[in-house]
Amino acid sequence: MMEIAQLPVYRDRHLTLLTDLYQLTMMYGQFNAGRHEIRVVFDVFYRSNPCGNGYVVAAGLEQVAWYLYHLKFTEGDIAYLRSLNMFSEAFLEYLRNFSFHGDVYAIPEGTLVFPNEPLLRVEGPIVEVQLIESAILSFINHQSLIATKARRIVEAARTNPLHPGSPVIEMGLRRAQNVDASVFGARAAYIGGCVGTSNLMAGESYNIPVSGTQGHSWIQSFPSELDAFLAYAEAFPEETVLLVDTYDVLRSGVPNAIEVGRRMRDAGRSLKAIRIDSGDLAYLSKRARRMLDAAGLTDVKIIASSDLDEYTIRDLVTQGAEIDAWGVGTHLITSSECPALGCVYKLVAQQVDGVWEPRIKVSENPNKVTNPGRKKVLRLFVDNQAVADLIALDYEHFDPSEPLELFDPIHTYKRKVIENYRIEELLVPIFERGQLVYELPQAHDIRERVDLQVEQFAAEIRRPLKPHEYHVDLSQELWDLKQSLLHQWRKPEGKKG
Numbered sequence: 001m002m003e004i005a006q007l008p009v010y011r012d013r014h015l016t017l018l019t020d021l022y023q024l025t026m027m028y029g030q031f032n033a034g035r036h037e038i039r040v041v042f043d044v045f046y047r048s049n050p051c052g053n054g055y056v057v058a059a060g061l062e063q064v065a066w067y068l069y070h071l072k073f074t075e076g077d078i079a080y081l082r083s084l085n086m087f088s089e090a091f092l093e094y095l096r097n098f099s100f101h102g103d104v105y106a107i108p109e110g111t112l113v114f115p116n117e118p119l120l121r122v123e124g125p126i127v128e129v130q131l132i133e134s135a136i137l138s139f140i141n142h143q144s145l146i147a148t149k150a151r152r153i154v155e156a157a158r159t160n161p162l163h164p165g166s167p168v169i170e171m172g173l174r175r176a177q178n179v180d181a182s183v184f185g186a187r188a189a190y191i192g193g194c195v196g197t198s199n200l201m202a203g204e205s206y207n208i209p210v211s212g213t214q215g216h217s218w219i220q221s222f223p224s225e226l227d228a229f230l231a232y233a234e235a236f237p238e239e240t241v242l243l244v245d246t247y248d249v250l251r252s253g254v255p256n257a258i259e260v261g262r263r264m265r266d267a268g269r270s271l272k273a274i275r276i277d278s279g280d281l282a283y284l285s286k287r288a289r290r291m292l293d294a295a296g297l298t299d300v301k302i303i304a305s306s307d308l309d310e311y312t313i314r315d316l317v318t319q320g321a322e323i324d325a326w327g328v329g330t331h332l333i334t335s336s337e338c339p340a341l342g343c344v345y346k347l348v349a350q351q352v353d354g355v356w357e358p359r360i361k362v363s364e365n366p367n368k369v370t371n372p373g374r375k376k377v378l379r380l381f382v383d384n385q386a387v388a389d390l391i392a393l394d395y396e397h398f399d400p401s402e403p404l405e406l407f408d409p410i411h412t413y414k415r416k417v418i419e420n421y422r423i424e425e426l427l428v429p430i431f432e433r434g435q436l437v438y439e440l441p442q443a444h445d446i447r448e449r450v451d452l453q454v455e456q457f458a459a460e461i462r463r464p465l466k467p468h469e470y471h472v473d474l475s476q477e478l479w480d481l482k483q484s485l486l487h488q489w490r491k492p493e494g495k496k497g
């Protein structure tokens, strides 16, 4: 954790009051009633995949770990809370010694996850676990969303038969919703599969490869486009990328780039790439390719940028665009098509006299009824393909040598039996009694994990449009428990917890 605390993105940070006031009002109410030590369990989960995707790439856990590790109220925080005239001095005094003593289990970053399964399970004294809801959701919602969007864009770029594996570079800093969205967004984009970022703070913080070309201002500031290109090639002889669309791509930009390319070749160097940032990218890239090839500059790559997203990239690929690499900003860093992931944080169990009691939130909408109890998430594999995730109560045991009947928790007539399966338990310990027990992986290791994860799922689940729904089922015991609690709370008098 000390290493992470030194990362530029976390330097001089203090986020304890990054919470909603109602968390403090609930904490105070519990404290006032002498209930603040009651132990509870909350689950973090979302209900539907963003952008019509078939899955989400889990991300944001590192930020959660940093936040919980550093959670404490400063004198400044306490003075501000006092100024609200809502809390007693006894409560403010209690906050002075506050820190996180709970347990956190989480699905590691870079794992493919699905609706309704707990991505995090947080256990601890109710006041502590309540305070952290807002910040945890903000970290997980943001980074998981951007990692998922990035994955969609990267997968689109990989469909290019002319340039298989053509890389995507994240360049959205200027369009991101401010500092954290840009830096943590760049991290998430890298986890999702981008090869690098233009954002230096993200590069410095997370060891993400950085890259940069030049803007139109560079070209405009010289007497001619050729002068600008030559000066750039002089300054960066090993990494010369020339922006060719300031005046006229085919009449001026590409011919000038070819001139620079020839001169570099004569000097024993090589022009690396041109970048086209406007116009019809299919037409211009094909024409530019022909012109470069005709000049013997077959190694010069073509980078495209200009309001790209996964749809435009796929479309350009089908048009046979000669694009070797993609620079993507706005639509990636803001996930403009689907601007929020809906992770929620729900109370699922509470300790009463030392015994865990399940809790449920009832809703008219069956999809919104929560899954009660302390649970685990099991991923079931048959022949190394993930076939379903099973949410079960944490004490349940499954013997993979015995057949297992799975059923849809809403349409229970939909059933299937699996045999000779393998189980992977997804939730791993992150904090135990307030101590960080998890070694946080590097961003590039998480990125590699995504590639491995994706291979475990059928193509039907991964396709970008109307994917097949991956099964997330409940164990029989959990389903029975849910039904019994539902019946109990739907009785007119209900039962108070």
Ligand SMILES: Nc1ncnc2c1ncn2[C@@H]1O[C@H](COP(=O)(O)OP(=O)(O)OP(=O)(O)O)[C@@H](O)[C@H]1O
Pocket (backbone or CB within 6 Å): 277, 278, 279, 280, 281, 282, 283, 305, 306, 307, 308, 312, 315, 316, 319
């Ligand atoms: N061949 C193509 N097929 C589909 N979409 C394309 C193609 N070429 C470019 N696009 C997309 O069309 C849009 C063009 O944007 P816009 O009309 O703002 O003009 P522009 O060419 O970027 O010019 P400028 O940056 O000078 O305003 C971008 O989103 C770009 O990604």
Ligand SMILES: O=P(O)(O)OC[C@H]1O[C@H](OP(=O)(O)OP(=O)(O)O)[C@H](O)[C@@H]1O
Pocket (backbone or CB within 6 Å): 171, 172, 174, 175, 215, 216, 277, 305, 306, 307, 308, 327, 328, 329, 330, 331
């Ligand atoms: O298009 P995006 O996916 O957001 O990618 C980043 C954009 O940022 C830069 O544009 P700039 O700020 O100079 O504006 P402009 O090119 O749109 O004029 C760059 O030239 C890209 O076009």
Ligand SMILES: O=C(O)c1cccnc1
Pocket (backbone or CB within 6 Å): 171, 172, 198, 211, 212, 213, 214, 215, 327, 329
């Ligand atoms: O390096 C680039 O080309 C770049 C960086 C940020 C935004 N647009 C372009």
